[in-house]
Amino acid sequence: MSAKIETPDLMINAMATEIDNYATVLHGVSSPLPILAMSVARQTHAPDMAYISGAEGVDPELDRIYPSSFDYRHNRNAVAYFGLHEAFDLAQRGELSTMFLGAAQIDRHGNTNLSVIGDIDRPKVQLPGGAASAFLMPITPKVVIWVTRHSNRVFVEEVDFVTGQGYNHRSEEYKKNEIVVISNLGVMNFKNPDRVMQIQYYHPGHTVDEIKENTGFDLKAAPDVAETPVPGQDIIELINHIDPDGVRHSEFR
């Protein structure tokens, strides 16, 4: 590797890789990384994806991102508006392919917590809330969870509260749906018979051991674990072009 690639850009590229061509993809609130990943995917390997903005524009010609993911300027030159309630209808029909969600805590089964740290009735920390997580997590064919601070306070043995459903909290029907976790250290998935989290990729400059040390449960590496593919210069330039103000760095501060 020649120049050092910044962590947000590595994560955005890895998130973009999870979007298939012809996928129908939605992003939610507070989602600069997903917005950039969707933009990268569409301009590289997924030109035919359907892009539904949380700001409600369909297939916008995004030229710049702003701090609010619902900023109407994200709808620039959109072909249509498609409201969140309509995107949710699509999800219930099984036609929303991919969604990006966050997590303040996540466990080995993929359960996420975005609700409270401590007890729900007497929260030590009142978190903002799970938004669409409890609805979309089980029913969406692929959910990508992004975590900007990989530590054993985030990757925990057991979440304080199950906001989004991991594999041990969902019916057989929904166990076939995929969860991918992309952190600042690596990429984790659940592609094993037990549906428990495993390390698939470690980011350049990081190691499998480092990921394990920063995880609060016994996390194994996939047999074919490898270094995370790095984005090309064209992709980095694209990210810089759309996000000149560095909105993507806000979650890392």
Place this chain on the structure above:
Amino acid sequence: MKSILTGLQEAAGLVDNGALVTFGGATFSRAPMEFVRELVRQGKKNLNLIDREPAIDFDLLIGAGCVAKVRTGMLGFEVFGMAPNFRRKSEKGEIVTKEGACQPIIAGFRAAAMGLPSLPIKGMLGSDLLTISEVIGSQKQIEDPFTGETMIAVKAIEPDVAVIHAQKADEYGNVRIEGPYYEDVIKAKAAKKVVVTVEELIPNSEIRKKPEATTIPHFIVDAVVETPKGAYPCSCFNYYDVDYEHIQEYLKAAATDQFEQYLDQYVYRRATA
């Protein structure tokens, strides 16, 4: 049709203490902020607020002591961080927070809009949020009578008042929402009373030239208030962008002991200006 054009003070009078209230828009887009400030100025108490993804509108009312209960899918300031008043008062137990999720809240509005007692939805099963909802009686597991599929029935949400900030309306309450529409039309149909604040009043003759642009017709609206910059510091499509600097100023004030000064400067002073 009769004119329902009124003033902000009178319209805010439609919101009783303790009322279940929802607002149009989402996070920093088209929230009815001037109406919210008027609620603060009128010293409303014990409001019961519900929406899927509010931000400064809810946090301001919470900080000003107008709120008893909150139910949202998410209440935060996006990349700027947590909603400071919401977090503080929730952790101190000064407000009752019953977290929902976006879809059950939207489905609850939709049920009310359709005149149904409840609406079945997918997802939710296996989340601890469902447990909370079952306790408060807003969601229940049911079996679909045709397929036997386990579903979640969401109880209808009928707000006492829905307040929508839109771009244009006539004096009768024929409303044009431009750009992203969020659940505003659904909320208007779901609520017992509907207040619409608008950037611009337009003549009924203009409305009649383009009826397809009318998103909410007059017979479900109770009051129209001409309120230019009524969403500020949030955005209003075709009129103005979000004032991100103001959002950060708010956060700074609410995170320190400057919140009273913020209220003095931006909420109370406006009433006497």
